[in-house]
Amino acid sequence: MHREIDTLILTPDDMGRIDHDAAASGLSSYGLMERAGQAVAAAALRRFPGALRFAVLCGPGNNGGDGYVAARALQEAGAAIAVYAFGDPATLKGDAAEAFGCFKGPVFALADYAPRVGDVVIDALFGAGLSRDLPETVIRTINAVREKVLPVLAVDLPSGIDGRTGQVRGRAFEAVATVTFMCRKPGHVLLPGRMLAGDVEIFDIGIPGRVLARHAGHSRVNTPALWRVALPTETSATHKYVRGHLAVFSGGATATGAARLSALAGLRAGAGLVTLLSPRDALATNAAHLTSVMLKPLDSEDDLAALLEDARLKTFVLGPGFGHMDKARHYVRRLAETGRQLVLDADGITAFRDDPGSLFQLFAASDTRLVLTPHDGEFARLFPDLAADKGLSKIERAQKAAARSNAALVLKGADTVIAAPDGRALVNDNASPWLATAGSGDVLAGIIGAHLTQGMPAFEAAASAVWRHGEAGRAAGEGLTAEDIVNALSGLSEIG
Incomplete structure (x- = not known):
């Protein structure tokens, strides 16, 4: 049976308007983030049962907020975790700040992350909203992860991929799988982004179809x-x-x-x-x-x-x-x-x-x-x-x-x-x-x-x-x- 979210392609700008309208309609925006982060944690546990440690890399925006929720869920499930942040998490705003506040555990600077054998990297740095080249600190982290050949689970889209064009902005993670929310973005289906996203899981976080339809354009996956x-x-x-x-x-x-x-x-x-x-x-x-x-x-x-x-x-x-x-x-x-x-x-x-x-x-x-x-x-x-x-x-x-x-x-x-x-x-x-x-x-x-x-x-x-x-x-x-x-x-x- 065909579901709209299975074929719909939305730009990051479209998705931003959908998130705004969902919150304006009475849905809890933090509730949406909670469901997104929980979905990432569930995918991590399902896909990588042998992980010795989940290294959760959190960015300075809502993608980082999803990461903090995922880190808390993994911690509650008994998994070994380590959380690293790009930027000062104390400066987070809105839902991302709330997600950070709900996470009880140490958060280290991204520059301090030393990849080690047995790590599974959860990339919650930038997601599909990226439209500029990555900072050098992030590029060094990506290079270190690649050198160790560690598996990566991306949140929304591997960091470094432009969500609108699918192009790489300097450097990008190569993910085993990506968990995205409600529908694909162009970066999931256009090269080289498609090759770097791995298996794409589309998770319905509960935004009503009427809200999606209001901003959905005319792009779909061909089926x-x-x-x-x-x-x-x-x-x-x-x-x-x-x-x-x-x-x-x-x-x-x-x-x-x-x-x-x-x-x-x-x-x-x-x-x-x-x-x-x-x-x-x-x-x-x-x-x-x-x-x-x-x-x-x-x-x-x-x-x-x-x-x-x-x-x-x-x-x-x-x-x-x-x-x-x-x-x-x-x-x-x-x-x-x-x-x-x-x-x-x-x-x-x-x-x-x-x-x-x-x-x-x-x-x-x-x-x-x-x-x-x-x-x-x-x-x-x-x-x-x-x-x-x-x-x-x-x-x-x-x-x-x-x-x-x-x-x-x-x-x-x-x-x-x-x-x-x-x-x-x-x-x-x-x-x-x-x-x-x-x-x-x-x-x-x-x-x-x-x-x-x-x-x-x-x-x-x-x-x-x-x-x-x-x-x-x-x-x-x-x-x-x-x-x-x-x-x-x-x-x-x-x-x-």
Whole structure:
């Protein structure tokens, strides 16, 4: 059963407003801190039953307050603890001061912590609110913990990770696990933060859903629960044209493999028919490798005009191995003018690097019919200002780019972000590292095309394709090739 807190992503600023509103509604803010700290202590005892000592590192704010609650709970459970503070705990304010006052035990300066074998570090220094580089004292502590290879349990987010962007601010703890509260923050799902957070436990500390909903934005973790209703349905009346006709543009005779991967992926992903549009000099090469995918010559304007007379051919993939930039721009213009849906990838994106605005204008006055699938380098060609803005998170870059281009945008990587022009954004977290192989992106483009041609809206088509691509990578396993990804694709009816 889907729970909102399982997929919701909130920025630290959003979470701050939620905490404020929760207190204003009559909830005890210290009661929330008490539940948070108790959850951390419970996770520590459950995960590290063999710990000789819990070294609780407390910061100068509410994250430190959570640490003092956790330290008291561990002490009451009979565990050996030692508490170290960054800054003078006597200067704490509000709930953190109350938590410190309730803890009965010595508190040492963080600079005095000497990590030792058998320690489990509970990192309650800064959490998700960090937006500046760490002080040198904290960096030295992190280095000492890493040198001893001690396990770390992070409170909210490992200290050193910017909660809004996932970037490391100088240095960061690498946690075995992180206990966060109510929902994930961008730092939990964006790299490198995601790799440093370890297993993320989301603990409901009791903030009502209505308060969360008031400040929740449009960012979620990509899961089937968010787009399953948009999946195409099969009935006894379904035939190949109901399932849609997808066309993929091929490159020249020496660059045909990428387009064939897209075409085969589109067919495997559910398109009723797939046609590879091939230059005549590449027909023999393509024909030698295709059976279930149809093949059609395409060189001239007359060829394209004849093709576009068929209204059933409504979705195209352009870019994988295409090579010819002038021709790519021309084809895109003709597809836009005739109301077609388009997945633009690889060379199709690069073709517009000198004038990205002309691409955006082609699709500006319509419903979302364009899906862009750039990796970071291709993204910088279309959106150089957004790529250069280090103050933006990957989620924010994708959202702004989708709005500018009126496209569903898939900003690829191990933390792929899918964004819609209306501000919705999903972060994918099921990708296998083995997907980082030649042709993987071509397969993804074909899956997106298949979903589009079966009638899914562009954003849902892209999000579901990215998720299926990730699941196929898991199924294919270590050492996979792009062909293995195609063969490992599950059917739509198998999506849970």
